[in-house]
Amino acid sequence: MVSGASFAVYAPDGIGEVQAGDDLAALIGDALAEQLPPQDGDILVVTSKVVSKAEGRFVVAEDREAAIAAETVRVVATREHPGGGATRIVESRLGIVAAAAGVDASNTPEGTVLLLPEDPDASARRLREALERRFGVRLGVIVSDTLGRPWRVGQTDAAIGASGVKAMDDLRGSVDAQGRPLVVTQPAVADELAAAADLVKGKALGRPVALVRGLGRLLDQAAPGAKVLQRGAADDMFSLGTAEARQEGRRLGDAEGYARGYAEGLRAASRTPAGDAPAGDAPAGDAREADAPAGPPGG
Amino acid sequence: MVSGASFAVYAPDGIGEVQAGDDLAALIGDALAEQLPPQDGDILVVTSKVVSKAEGRFVVAEDREAAIAAETVRVVATREHPGGGATRIVESRLGIVAAAAGVDASNTPEGTVLLLPEDPDASARRLREALERRFGVRLGVIVSDTLGRPWRVGQTDAAIGASGVKAMDDLRGSVDAQGRPLVVTQPAVADELAAAADLVKGKALGRPVALVRGLGRLLDQAAPGAKVLQRGAADDMFSLGTAEARQEGRRLGDAEGYARGYAEGLRAASRTPAGDAPAGDAPAGDAREADAPAGPPGG
Numbered sequence: 001m002v003s004g005a006s007f008a009v010y011a012p013d014g015i016g017e018v019q020a021g022d023d024l025a026a027l028i029g030d031a032l033a034e035q036l037p038p039q040d041g042d043i044l045v046v047t048s049k050v051v052s053k054a055e056g057r058f059v060v061a062e063d064r065e066a067a068i069a070a071e072t073v074r075v076v077a078t079r080e081h082p083g084g085g086a087t088r089i090v091e092s093r094l095g096i097v098a099a100a101a102g103v104d105a106s107n108t109p110e111g112t113v114l115l116l117p118e119d120p121d122a123s124a125r126r127l128r129e130a131l132e133r134r135f136g137v138r139l140g141v142i143v144s145d146t147l148g149r150p151w152r153v154g155q156t157d158a159a160i161g162a163s164g165v166k167a168m169d170d171l172r173g174s175v176d177a178q179g180r181p182l183v184v185t186q187p188a189v190a191d192e193l194a195a196a197a198d199l200v201k202g203k204a205l206g207r208p209v210a211l212v213r214g215l216g217r218l219l220d221q222a223a224p225g226a227k228v229l230q231r232g233a234a235d236d237m238f239s240l241g242t243a244e245a246r247q248e249g250r251r252l253g254d255a256e257g258y259a260r261g262y263a264e265g266l267r268a269a270s271r272t273p274a275g276d277a278p279a280g281d282a283p284a285g286d287a288r289e290a291d292a293p294a295g296p297p298g299g
Numbered sequence: 300m301v302s303g304a305s306f307a308v309y310a311p312d313g314i315g316e317v318q319a320g321d322d323l324a325a326l327i328g329d330a331l332a333e334q335l336p337p338q339d340g341d342i343l344v345v346t347s348k349v350v351s352k353a354e355g356r357f358v359v360a361e362d363r364e365a366a367i368a369a370e371t372v373r374v375v376a377t378r379e380h381p382g383g384g385a386t387r388i389v390e391s392r393l394g395i396v397a398a399a400a401g402v403d404a405s406n407t408p409e410g411t412v413l414l415l416p417e418d419p420d421a422s423a424r425r426l427r428e429a430l431e432r433r434f435g436v437r438l439g440v441i442v443s444d445t446l447g448r449p450w451r452v453g454q455t456d457a458a459i460g461a462s463g464v465k466a467m468d469d470l471r472g473s474v475d476a477q478g479r480p481l482v483v484t485q486p487a488v489a490d491e492l493a494a495a496a497d498l499v500k501g502k503a504l505g506r507p508v509a510l511v512r513g514l515g516r517l518l519d520q521a522a523p524g525a526k527v528l529q530r531g532a533a534d535d536m537f538s539l540g541t542a543e544a545r546q547e548g549r550r551l552g553d554a555e556g557y558a559r560g561y562a563e564g565l566r567a568a569s570r571t572p573a574g575d576a577p578a579g580d581a582p583a584g585d586a587r588e589a590d591a592p593a594g595p596p597g598g
Contacts, residue, residue, distance in 0.1 A: 003311070003312045003313070003334060004309060004310040004311040004312040004313075004334070004499070004506050005309075005310045005499040005501070005506065006307060006308060006309040006310065006499060007307070007308055007498060007499060008305060008306070008307040008308075009305060009306055009307075009308075009495075010303060010304075010305040011303040011304045011305065012302070012303045013302045013303040014302070014303075035302060035303070077536040077537070079536055087536075089536065097449075097450040097451075106484075146484070146486075149448055149449070149450075150396075150448070150449050150450075150530075150535060150536065150537035151396040151448075151449075151529070151530055151535060151537065152396075152457070152487065152490070152528050152529065152530055153467065153485065153487065153527060153528050153529070153530050154466075154467045154485040154486060154487030154490070154528060155484065155485060155486060155487060156455075156486070156487050156490050156491050156494070157486075157491070158451065167453075168452065168453045185405075185445070185454065186452065186453040186454060187445075187453060187454060187455070187456075187497060188451065188452065188453030188454060188455050189498065191451065191453070191455050191494070192455050192456070192494040192495065192497055192498050193498065195455070195490070195491040195494035195495060196308075196491065196494060196495035196498065198486060198491055199306060199488065199491050199492065199495065199514060199517075200303070200304040200305060200306060200514075202304070207303050207304065215498060215499075218498075228452065229451050229452050229453060230450070230451065230452070231449075231450055231451055231452050236449060236450060236541075237376040237378055237386075237388065237449065237540045237541060237542065238376070238449035238450065238537045238540060238541055239541050240541040240544075240545075241536045241537060242535075242536060242537055242538050242539040242541075242544045243536065243544075244544075245539075245541045245542075245544035245545040245548065246539075246544040246545070246547055246548035246551075247548060248545055248548065249544065249545035249546060249547065249548025249549035249550075249551075249552060250548035250549065250551050250552035250555075251548075251552060252545075252548075252549050252552060253548060253549035253550060253551060253552025253553035253554075253555075253556060254552035254553065254555055254556035254559075255552075255556060256549075256552075256553055256556065257552060257553035257554060257555060257556030257557035257558075257559075257560060258556035258557065258559055258560035258563075259556075259560060260553075260556075260557055260560065261556060261557035261558060261559065261560025261561035261562075261563075261564060262560035262561065262563055262564040262567075263560075263564065264557075264560075264561055264564060265560065265561040265562065265563060265564020265565040265566075265567070265568065266564040266565075266567065266568050267564075268561075268564070268565065269564065269565050269568030269569065270568065
């Protein structure tokens with residue numbers, strides 16, 4: 001009796017532990033074939049962990065810090081914890097900003113850590129093509145990962161790879177009910193699909209995949225993948241942690257201030273009888289015109 | 300035939316335009332009664348806009364900047380746009396970090412803007428209690444808003460109010476499949492529910508509400524509301540925009556450097572014959588021991 005819109009999300013059982021070298025499309029396809037044969041327009045959300053496992057992205061655990069460093073192209077923020085350890089938020093080789101570059105030590109075999117897939121958009125495409133071939137339907141595939149976020153507590157799942165499905169439902173150019181343009185609305189639908197799927201997938205429950213049925217309108221064979229959801233550092237108002245940026249500014253300001261102060265100190269001394277250098281207040285007013293040498297960095 | 304987990308999301312039609320003073324629980328209840336009578340364990344996600352409208356949170360549009368300022372308790376980051384206008388990210392009176400303090404000018408009557416609900420957790424509670432009474436079932440209610448985020452392009456819907464439903468599914472203390480503790484996993488399920496609902500709700504389509512069925516495990520009468528999802532500035536590694544923090548650090552460093560430089564300049568002059576003050580290089584080495592006056596801020 002519903003006259004509006006609706007969709008459903010199913011997380012099938014029975015995919016089991018995934019091992020390096022497994023044919024993930026076959027494992028997922030077998031579980032779906034038995035429980036929930038895919039239909040045209042379905043969107044499959046696959047936890048990146050099983051994609052990484054199938055791709056054999058294991059590294060021995062002694063190398064965890066080295067693995068994080070190797071995956072890191074830019075350190076965004078670090079916070080040392082009082083009890084030891086640190087949160088390291090970095091931009092990874094993939095362009096994703098995430099804690100520990102997405103290197104994962106939970107639910108992996110003892111002594112190993114797991115890197116993110118080599119190219120999650122390509123992984124999504126391979127899965128989509130294999131499953132479309134097997135079932136003869138048009139599908140979307142999203143590879144999801146769990147990400148923390150500034151300003152809000154807890155994590156949500158987001159799309160780190162996508163194929164055949166829009167990453168963003170670009171409403172720019174649309175108008176609202178009063179006919180005024182919706183200038184800034186770009187729902188990140190792939191992230192919302194990943195978040196929805198996380199509500200039934202179970203990290204520790206052997207349910208690494210969810211199938212979303214009813215949102216075929218989001219399918220788009222020409223969609224560019226999830227990489228478009230990554231905001232480059234140049235466009236990002238939060239490309240560096242607050243403490244790090246403050247510290248960087250302080251070092252710069254110190255060098256600038258030192259140079260100005262030094263020149264002003266010399267000048268003040270030259271205005272004063274020898275042997276009677278002023279030691280009290282620094283001069284008021286703007287001393288920025290001073291053409292002074294750069295001093296040693298302090299702070 | 301599905302042996303795993305599943306849920307469904309429905310966005311009923313027919314709620315129509317909401318006006319100040321409307322009984323929102325009655326409007327939503329009527330639409331649901333006709334199309335989709337709520338069942339025990341259902342979770343209702345309601346767009347904050349209709350909650351604000353029913354609560355009469357309109358302000359005349361000439362006051363938009365004043366309205367944003369009045370809602371702001373802390374400016375997080377500002378970026379001027381080349382074509383005019385600016386993005387102003389602030390912590391609002393509610394503790395939510397959002398562009399323009401959540402003050403909304405789209406889909407509102409000409410000449411007005413809309414503030415967020417006075418107390419979204421209380422709004423969610425009132426809606427829940429009214430709908431539970433009417434239908435005789437136990438429900439969860441989430442009030443959602445559309446939020447941008449650092450690092451990623453586009454927006455997702457998040458929970459700004461909640462009642463009767465967990466905001467976070469706290470898995471700390473759980474163990475993974477290998478028996479190792481899942482120390483940091485706290486899925487922000489209320490945000491994921493809001494994101495899922497956004498996939499069928501239609502801002503411009505007259506579908507401001509979605510009903511989620513199948514996730515009754517997330518209901519919790521004692522849950523503390525969505526406020527727990529707000530990370531306080533003190534705990535936030537991104538409490539201030541990168542440019543703002545750098546600028547703040549630069550001012551501080553400049554004052555510190557100026558004071559050190561000024562003292563060092565005086566000292567250098569005193570080591571030099573009168574009338575022959577050195578004007579060339581600043582001294583090498585650490586001048587930090589100088590006990591100098593604070594200089595005027597520069598830079």
